[in-house]
Amino acid sequence: MGKKVALVLSSGGARGLVHIGVIEELLAQGYEITSVAGSSMGALVGGIYAAGRLPEFREWMKTITKRRMIELTDLSLSINHLVKGERIIAAIEEIVPDVRIEDLPIPFCAVSTDWQNGREVVFRSGSLFAAIRASISLPSFFNPVRRDGMILIDGGIVNPIPLNRVARTEGDILVGVDVSGHDYQGQSELQQTVAAKRKRDTSLGMTILNRLLPENIEFNYITLLSRTSSLMIRQNSKLMAQLTHPDILLDIQLNRYGGFDYDKSEKLVAIGRNRTRKGLQHYAEGKLADGEAKG
DSSP states (O other): OOOEEEEEEOOOGGGGGHHHHHHHHHHHTTOEEEEEEEETHHHHHHHHHHTTOHHHHHHHHTTOOHHHHHHTOOBOOOSSEEEOOHHHHHHHHTTSOOOBGGGSSSOEEEEEEETTTOOEEEEOSSBHHHHHHHHTOOTEEEOOEEETTEEEEEGGGTOSSOTTTSOOOTTOEEEEEEOOSBOHHHHHHHHHHHHHHHHHOOSHHHHHHHHHSOTTTTSSHHHHHHHHHHHHHHHHHHHHHHHHOOSEEEEOOBSSOOTTOGGGHHHHHHHHHHHHHHHHHHHHHTOSGGGOOOO
16 A cells, blocks of 8 residues: 555635544555645645644644634725735734745745636645645635736635645555535534524523524525535535545535634644544545545
């Protein structure tokens, strides 16, 4: 069984912290990660790993609370984005100094999207953090990156899991980690359980709250747009996997964690390690058809 891994990490917001656990488990089991490609949060985690600073980044993430998240949010008055995104990158650069991508010890690339023509933009050289910043530019949330006449937004829009962009070496195995989707059925069941529990609460405060809240509060403009976008991104990731046939595909859909749950990093890291352990076991035993292991 090959021990060299070409690793591809998907977009997914805070769910992308699962990637930390994936990398740690691969290394713990003796795999050598020989190249990395990523979109959005996958580009952030993958780039920091390629720079050799993943342990420091994980320790820093432990300090992230909801209050700290607010402190790192540099709100903007622009009509096309809510957050500038400069403060968070500066904070990360304090523990992970910027470096040129071509000087990294292993090949790395980050994927972004040119908003003007809809084309994929792949960064294989230049500033690591400039590439990451372009890749994580969530539309309407982060300020888009303007470069060489392009307006760059989140790479997950066109290629959420860039299995076709990672550098390959002879004898390696292609491992993809997809956290771009949600377990929507599980999420719905969880919401129904919470709503039923709320209605059973007969306290005065909760009785008033239940009367004020609409029955379908979870179904609103924000959730409608968010899920629609997620479904399109998810479909793109599934199509990419069908086209490239990775040796191992860790398809990790979550129902308890959303795209902004950065204060839950350790739980997400643990999920990544657990799912990777199971996926590698399936691959080693050859139990799944076509060498695909789903976490």
